[in-house]
Amino acid sequence: MAISRAYISFLSTFFILFLLRNNGGVGATTLGYYSESCPNVEEIVKSSVEFFVSNDNSLAPALLRLHFHDCFVHGCDGSVLLEGSSSEMSAPANTGLRGFQVIMDAKAGVEARCPGVVSCADILALAARDAVVLTKGPSWEVALGRLDGLKSSASDTNDMPSPFDSISLLATKFAAKGLSLEDLVALSGAHTIGQADCHFFSYRLYNYGTTGASDPSLNSSSLNELKAICPSLSSNNRAALDKGSRQTWDNAYYKNIGAGNALLESDSKLGSDGSTGGLVSRFAGSLSEFDSTFVRSMVKLGNVGVKTKAGGGGEIRRMCQVTNF
Structure with a gap:
């Protein structure tokens, strides 16, 4: 239902x-x-x-x-x-x-x-x-x-988590903030909207693993499209994180991972790693499941290390770009 x-x-x-x-x-x-x-x-x-x-x-x-x-x-x-x-x-x-x-x-x-x-x-x-x-x-x-x-x-x-990190390293970084593997996969789903600069992924197109070749896990169609956007390792262009629907919230990001269309290597590894692949499949199969899990994870993220009046150690800034003193 x-x-x-x-x-x-x-x-x-x-x-x-x-x-x-x-x-x-x-x-x-x-x-x-x-x-x-x-x-x-x-x-x-x-x-x-x-x-x-x-x-x-x-x-x-x-x-x-x-x-x-x-x-x-x-x-x-x-x-x-x-x-x-x-x-x-x-x-x-x-x-x-x-x-x-x-x-x-x-x-x-x-x-x-x-x-x-x-x-x-x-x-x-x-x-x-x-x-x-x-x-x-x-x-x-x-x-x-x-x-x-x-x-x-x-x-x-x-x-900070990096698109160049392994899944085990990402899991460690998230765990240090009290966030689980489920949170890692759900919050990565924020990549269903937006773009990334070529320098975050162009090595996958031209020199993956310093081999001088492309990442074999990339779908050939996506590879050709991305090479057109980023014609060299030093290109300054940007590409959609979620092929086909970068401006709309959906679960296509997870489907793209399964189809070899993930833009970032860390996103691609979410689908192939044994600790996270099942979650990718789960969210690919159900937008409502992704939505509800994402919300739970955002609530957890929003409470990481917060400073409150009860605990002190902070202030209400008059201007966001500078402290009050």
Whole structure:
């Protein structure tokens, strides 16, 4: 029996309530956190996201990536938004990060209504959810109450997941954040939207394993198409992460893995590795299964290392790109 998106949304809300009620302590976020102090925060953030994405739909996956990169360093504390010559923003692992202007615009709107109340980290978490919804993806309730971090260093991004990592290394990096193999495969499904620069995969086309040949796991049709997009190892072009539907949320990403059409090597390995191949097949066979699992994984990701008023160690930034002192 097909499961509707509305039913998935109901299950997601139930799961979030369960998770938060059983995740007490310093790091717990809360549903309805700003219901009295800034009741319109979600509408304000959504308005900014809708405006920018309507003018540039590539910003939807960019916002999702920005939230992911934030949470994997120091937890979800907006540290990726801080500017500086040696900040996370300047690190090679964060090359190509975009969407900062959306967060700054949303922050300005929120500050105009509720000055000094809402963190940049919370705005980023909301914007990532709204970006998914705008690509026809699932929605979920975002628990709030994060504080903004006080530090941002490029060297702290060294353990970020990379498209060049093995599945075992990716699993280790995710486990260090309290995320499972299921979370790894589900969150990788964010690649159902967006593009990647040639330098992330062109070696698969021309010099795989330093052999001077192409990756044999690549479908020949995809190989030819990608060579046309990236005519050399040093090409600066971009290709769709999800062949055929890069602007629409669906489970074609997983089907593409099975067909040898995965753009990134790490994505391709998800299908061939014994620890993750079954999950790829499961999500390829059911969009509703992918949607519901992705939502659960995003809730977990959004609570990685959060700083709250109960635990201290953070602030509500007046401007997202700089600390208050």
